[in-house]
Amino acid sequence: MNIDLSNFLVDLVSQQGRIADFLADPGRVLDESSLTAEEKSALLSGDGARIRKALGLAAGEAAASVLNKSKKPSKRKPTPKPAKKKKPGRKSNQKK
Amino acid sequence: MSDSARAGELVVVGTGIKLIVQTTIEALECIKRADRLLYLVTEPATETWVRRLNPAAETLRDCYAPGKPRDRSYREMVQRILASVRTGAYVCAVFYGHPGVFVNPGHDAVRRARREGFRARMLPGISTEDCLFADLGVDPGDEGCQSFEATSFLACRCRFDPTSALILWQVGVLGEPSIRKDMQCRPERLRRLTTYLRRYYAVRHPVVLYEAAQFPISKPRIQRIALANLPTTTVWPITTLYIPPKPSRKPDQAVMRWFDEK
Numbered sequence: 001m002n003i004d005l006s007n008f009l010v011d012l013v014s015q016q017g018r019i020a021d022f023l024a025d026p027g028r029v030l031d032e033s034s035l036t037a038e039e040k041s042a043l044l045s046g047d048g049a050r051i052r053k054a055l056g057l058a059a060g061e062a063a064a065s066v067l068n069k070s071k072k073p074s075k076r077k078p079t080p081k082p083a084k085k086k087k088p089g090r091k092s093n094q095k096k
Numbered sequence: 097m098s099d100s101a102r103a104g105e106l107v108v109v110g111t112g113i114k115l116i117v118q119t120t121i122e123a124l125e126c127i128k129r130a131d132r133l134l135y136l137v138t139e140p141a142t143e144t145w146v147r148r149l150n151p152a153a154e155t156l157r158d159c160y161a162p163g164k165p166r167d168r169s170y171r172e173m174v175q176r177i178l179a180s181v182r183t184g185a186y187v188c189a190v191f192y193g194h195p196g197v198f199v200n201p202g203h204d205a206v207r208r209a210r211r212e213g214f215r216a217r218m219l220p221g222i223s224t225e226d227c228l229f230a231d232l233g234v235d236p237g238d239e240g241c242q243s244f245e246a247t248s249f250l251a252c253r254c255r256f257d258p259t260s261a262l263i264l265w266q267v268g269v270l271g272e273p274s275i276r277k278d279m280q281c282r283p284e285r286l287r288r289l290t291t292y293l294r295r296y297y298a299v300r301h302p303v304v305l306y307e308a309a310q311f312p313i314s315k316p317r318i319q320r321i322a323l324a325n326l327p328t329t330t331v332w333p334i335t336t337l338y339i340p341p342k343p344s345r346k347p348d349q350a351v352m353r354w355f356d357e358k
Binding site for chain 2: 006
């Protein structure tokens with residue numbers, strides 16, 4: 001977990017006017033921070049996957065904690081067919 | 097609410113998809129005032145924010161473990177939530193997105209708490225589907241909209257109407273019991289899904305691979321491709337597949353004439 005980047009993002013969104021400052025001049029806001037060049041580059045890209053990676057999440061890891069397990073279709077036992085009525089036995093015409 | 101409800105209360109809320117800005121004011125108040133707060137979110141920034149709002153916050157993430165069946169993890173989450181409610185506390189359970197959309201423990205915790213005589217409710221949150229309608233500019237009221245979990249859809253051959261929109265969730269984890277690092281959907285499984293969809297759609301029918309934006313400074317992923325190209329496209333676990341409707345059928349004129357009746 002990248003604490004610095006997490007705190008930066010939370011401050012960016014929760015402090016009044018800060019997100020507007022970022023959108024107006026992202027370079028200035030990032031220069032004032034102590035983020036690494038890689039983190040700054042991820043934020044400037046606007047690419048969610050890169051930001052997640054900079055936060056320390058592997059691709060798909062974000063989903064791991066929320067995905068529902070796919071439900072396996074239940075293996076239903078086939079409904080037993082009604083027993084066929086026995087036809088009256090054919091008598092063999094064959095001569096014994 | 098019944099006066100005979102036991103001491104202890106549960107409220108289940110969602111954070112929405114995008115960091116902070118999609119949490120409703122109602123959910124925010126519950127998060128702040130909870131005596132005990134249990135959360136399951138997808139990325140560290142939301143976790144940092146939740147912990148700042150309520151220092152009593154405890155993660156439910158440790159209910160997961162490599163190789164542990166997901167169902168068991170969910171049961172443990174519900175047990176932990178219920179154990180907190182039984183102490184008589186005002187408990188808030190926080191989940192990513194909408195707490196009742198693709199979140200088994202959210203509904204289960206509310207049901208069990210009610211069954212045990214506690215006050216329990218769920219507040220709606222913003223889900224990926226809500227973001228999808230906004231980002232793709234589609235209105236489910238126009239032609240109708242059907243949503244399925246992708247593996248169940250394929251395994252059960254779910255019946256659907258291709259003249260309404262189709263949304264397939266978790267298409268990146270077709271038939272996967274768990275998530276691996278850097279995982280993508282297996283091409284042969286995407287081919288199988290494409291073959292099934294080809295029964296209903298033309299090979300050039302457009303489809304959209306969609307991922308909602310998680311941060312206010314990031315963009316959603318919207319990749320439009322032809323259905324035929326689906327098996328050769330990278331599909332991540334968080335990707336959702338949106339299939340626009342085929343042209344609608346001719347309306348029943350007898351019904352349409354109702355509008356002219358006085």
